[in-house]
Amino acid sequence: MxxxxxxxxxxxxxxxxxxxxxxxxxxxxxxxxxxxxxxxxxxxxxxxxxxxxxxxxxxxxxxxxxxxxxxxxxxxxxxxxxxxxxxxxxxxxxxxxxxxxxxxxxxxxxxxxxxxxxxxxxxxxxxxxxxxxxxxxxxxxxxxxxxxxxxxxxxxxxxxxxxxxxxxxxxxxxxxxxTVRLTPPMRTLIRRGFAAPQRPVAAALGEIHPRKRAHRLLTSTGIDPPTPVAALTAAEWNRLAAALILGPPETDASTAL
Missing domain, CATH: 3.40.50.150 (Vaccinia Virus protein VP39)
Structure with missing residues (x-):
């Protein structure tokens, strides 16, 4: 030993x-x-x-x-x-x-x-x-x-x-x-994202969630969907982890017209 x-x-x-x-x-x-x-x-x-x-x-x-x-x-x-x-x-x-x-x-x-x-x-x-x-x-x-x-x-x-x-x-x-406990989808996103760190985060997230939901998750947390995975800040990773737990906000029917 x-x-x-x-x-x-x-x-x-x-x-x-x-x-x-x-x-x-x-x-x-x-x-x-x-x-x-x-x-x-x-x-x-x-x-x-x-x-x-x-x-x-x-x-x-x-x-x-x-x-x-x-x-x-x-x-x-x-x-x-x-x-x-x-x-x-x-x-x-x-x-x-x-x-x-x-x-x-x-x-x-x-x-x-x-x-x-x-x-x-x-x-x-x-x-x-x-x-x-x-x-x-x-x-x-x-x-x-x-x-x-x-x-x-x-x-x-x-x-x-x-x-x-x-x-x-x-x-x-x-x-x-x-701040949060990472969900399996979040761990998958991080692993796949850093496998190709210059990919847009929207593309990486789109492999886990439907494209529209992925886009809403990102925009609801203030993340620009085309942002490369490697360019995400610590604060953005943290907000995204919380959003994946809570889900994107529901669209208000009165403003969806």
């Missing part, structure tokens, strides 16, 4: 109290909520999270850190596991975490997978990675599926000096909120 690579080079402990307060304000966990913290390390985020009344699940790979967390936070459930392989909750949950830079991509892919039950996340990630996730126009089918189901934005830039040891680059407070 192959061993997972050591990720210690990507670990930077959060020390800035302003950033910690900003994460907690954004996440706003309530009593009874399930909140998962990945890589809690020395507990800088675990401490304020534990005071919110939410049920905290702390995933820590390092045995020594895990033991200290267990001793310090009796009400927190500490799981000694790797965030890339640990089973994720089946019930709805939120995430608040300072993510090790080296495993950010692997974690985000797990959290935003179509089967995920995550509803919200406030993550500290490497600045460039955060910018790519929050870019206005997704470039791949995977990224389009993410922005269709979630609102993804950068809350603020977090200076490298907010961590110890300081990373070579700044971090981003990435704010993720689920």
């Amino acid at each position: 192959s061993r997972l690579p050591n990720t210690s080079a990507g670990v930077h402990f959060l020390t800035d109290q302003r950033t910690i307060r900003a994460l907690l304000r954004s996440a706003a966990p309530k009593p009874g909520d399930l909140v998962v913290e990945f890589g809690p390390g020395q507990g800088a985020l675990t401490a304020p999270l534990s005071r919110t009344g939410a049920k905290i699940l702390a995933i820590e790979r390092d045995p020594s850190f895990a033991r200290r967390l267990e001793r310090r936070f009796g009400g927190v459930t500490v799981v000694r596991a790797d965030l890339r392989t640990v089973p994720l909750p089946r019930r709805s949950y939120a995430v608040v975490a300072n993510v090790p830079f080296a495993v950010s991509t692997a974690l985000v892919r797990r959290l935003l997978h179509p089967s995920s039950t995550m509803t919200a996340a406030d993550l500290l990630v490497e600045w460039g990675f955060g910018g790519r996730l929050a870019r206005s126009t997704p470039r791949t089918a995977e990224a389009a599926a993410w922005v269709a189901a979630y609102s993804i934005s950068i809350g603020r830039r977090v200076p490298a000096a907010s961590f110890s040891p300081a990373p070579r680059v700044d971090a981003a407070h990435l704010v993720i909120r689920r």
